[in-house]
Amino acid sequence: MEADVALTLPTLPEQTSHSSASMFFWRLRHNPKAMIGLAIVLLLLLLILLAPVISPYDPNDGDLKQSLVPPSPAHLLGTDKNGRDILSRLIFGARSAVGGALLVVLISEVIGVPIGIWAAYRGGWVDELITRIWDMLLAFPPLLLAFAVVAAFGPGLEKSAIALGILYVPFIARVVRGVTLVQKELTYTEAAKAMGYPSSRIVFRHILPNCVSPVIVVTTLDIAYAMLDLAALSFLGLGVQPPTADWGTMLSEGQLVLLTSPWLAVSAGFAILVAVLGFNLLGDGLRDVLDPRQAQR
Amino acid sequence: MTDRQQHPVLAIEDLRIWFKTRAGDVKAVDGVTLTIAPGEVVGLVGESGSGKSVTARSIMRLVPAPPGRHVGGAVRFRGQDLYALSEGEMQDLRGGRIAMIFQDPMTFLNPLYTVGDQVSEAILRHQHADRKKARQQVIDLFRTVGIPNAEERFDAYPHQLSGGLRQRVMIAMALSSRPDLLIADEPTTALDVTIQAQILVLLRQLQAETGMSVLLITHDLGVVAEMCDSVAVMYAGQIVEQAPVEILFANPAHPYTAGLMAAIPRADDPNAAPLPIPGAPPDMARPPAGCRFNPRCPWAQEICRTDVPTLRDIAPNHRSACHFAGSQVFDWAILSALEAGR
């Protein structure tokens, strides 16, 4: 179609590293999804850092005489069964929610990035075997295997996070492998190899820098998934254990008193929803900005 | 004016189709005027990006809107302005009285349906026929367009056929309702050279048999010489010259046409290097003032940079949009340019 004339219009001036960075921020600022997501994520980080300062009450200090008090000026979101202030517990809950999810993603990356590079770099049967195994794992819901892990090792946030972290490896390894394959095919890497550079130098100079933007996108989206999975484990009583303040456990406690005190479950649920939405929006927005070709779809 | 031109099948009058883009409105079609008489084969030539394909699609109102937009002008088919029709009435015409074939027969056929199904669909849409009758009609059409083993091919999927056969399927689809006007958008560009010739011969033969009018869009003047009765040359969204084929080739009356002709590799003298037209087509969001060709025209004068030339009759059946067309100085300049190419 000749509507394509639009595409042949003069393109932007040649990109130097400086202008591509400012270009990135310009496009980020003009992406509403990314900006809303970023605002939510920054808010969460503030809550985590400032939790002791801004929470009106101690999250674990309950007054049983004040059990299940509806929202009021004294307790903006009411209290739970043990008389603990829900708002304070929500603020502290951001720690296990975001912290746990970060742990999951960190573990998956520490294992997944080297595996992805190795598979692509070695090629042959190593690559074949590794991709076969993770294709299978990818097809399988991580949460289901996490149940088996909890059955074996018992409940807890760290154990759940480690199990999920391992099960998330294929998500990141797949992306890194794809980038590495492309870089490996590019002639300059070939040339570098011919000139006798050690592989490690090629990996650090050429492959890792190119992995940065796709890994950032996957990381952001994986944090959202991990938050949902961890919340689910906590909701089932397999993740964070009471009395630690956690949104998933608060939601399951709230379910028990849903008819009389719905505010507990609703506020905990919305906390999860907004936090996950924030990371999802940011991840989507970053993908639009960093990989416009993919984003058009 | 001959009688044929007084009752044209198609008359495009000052048509403007613009596209909304971030860089502003791209004036892909900006004042196109063109007539096609009954039984006439008209070539529409120009470089890629000149607006040929958009013109072709705008006749059928196939330009997606948005981003495309009909800004002004009319497309009269047998006297009826197509832009005044409802979408439903337009659908009745598409594939009925007006049909179209496209550049790449691979991507323009749906990979998930058999070619027979896709042709039947056109028949069932426009004629009172049941599936069985439609099937027989498709098989007959396949034979007409020279598809061997027509009965078996009915159930073939596009990926199972060669490029030439796929284009024959497209032609069969277009001809199924015996259209008055066939629009062919670069119908041979995506094909092998030997197949190209076969498809052109087939089109010419079918045109002679049915007496339909054809608008053939191409960037290849060789194809025009072989196929067409008359030619319209398009540049930057406008028709710059229109004439019967023999006249245009013998006596081009626009510097752009002369440039195109000088750019053809010559069969009789393979040593003569074709002379490409210097420069590039203009940015259609911000076309140059005056004559749009002036930045690339070797003879541009002051008036060319300020005044927009109109398409006017310079001889019977010969129209040009050059300020100097028809003057002796001009003829001499064009002639010497063509000589330089030899």
Added chain:
Amino acid sequence: MARLIATRLLTLIPMMLIITTIVFFLVHMIPGDPARLMAGGTRVSPANLAKIRETYNLDKPVVTQYGLWLSDLAKGDLGRSFRQRREVTDLIVERLPVTVKLASFSFLLSLAIAIPLGILAAVKRNTWIDLVATAFALVGASSPVFFTGILMILLFSFKLQWLPSIGPGEGGWDTVVHLFLPSLALGISLAAITTRITRSAMVEALTQDYIETARAKGLSSRSVVFKHAFRNALVPIVTVAGLQFGFLLVGSVLVEQVFGLGGLGSLLIEAVQVRDYPVVQGATVFIAALFILINLAVDVAYGVIDPRVRYGGGA
């Protein structure tokens, strides 16, 4: 077609082998003595422990246990529950129907929401409908399914009192009424992803050249969208719908918990909570097998949709 199915069936065997191996060794890495755990206390006589070990083959080396377990598995024997002293297979058969009903209702509901919404968003690209669909997809995918379920209970059961909030119902219409809210909660979560894929697949299909041919034939927008674009968009939609089956199983575990449905998911979670290993193993392997079979069905669906898969090789 038959060959396609046959080769896919063959690849199932190594897949099942790997999954069962992972599950078995995962569960057998448990710290502590399973026999003691099974006996349910610390004050158990050594004779009793020995007896338990013998019945459950716990006295044999792990590899032998694995071999025995596998050969039983091949015969369809998933072992006995530590806690309930019943065959795992019986427990699964007892709990399966609710889960199957929940999963199929949810799946149908999700398609009923996602496909029209996704198509509409693609056809009316960059309008408010598209914005609504995008917002729905984002929020739906960000809301934990158990929270969606709780919101449904609050709205439809407590506030409006239209539908029951708990239990699987007692068959027939009662089951449909009881399963409606749980299915809707799960369906919305699924629909979020499917809407997104449907939209992008339709946008892609609608910009293909053959769409122009279809329009040039004089077909109505409806035929163009549904006959020509939608069928081409189906391949990615079916892929995602198939992948979602895994989510459907995990999601039903959570939804069963919210609505007290006592299906397969609840069986698994109860077993995890009391560390009833044979049940955890059996249920996980059973779900994995279901999951792999669904993937096979998805592959077959490709063949039905796309002749290029059916006849092998493209252009």
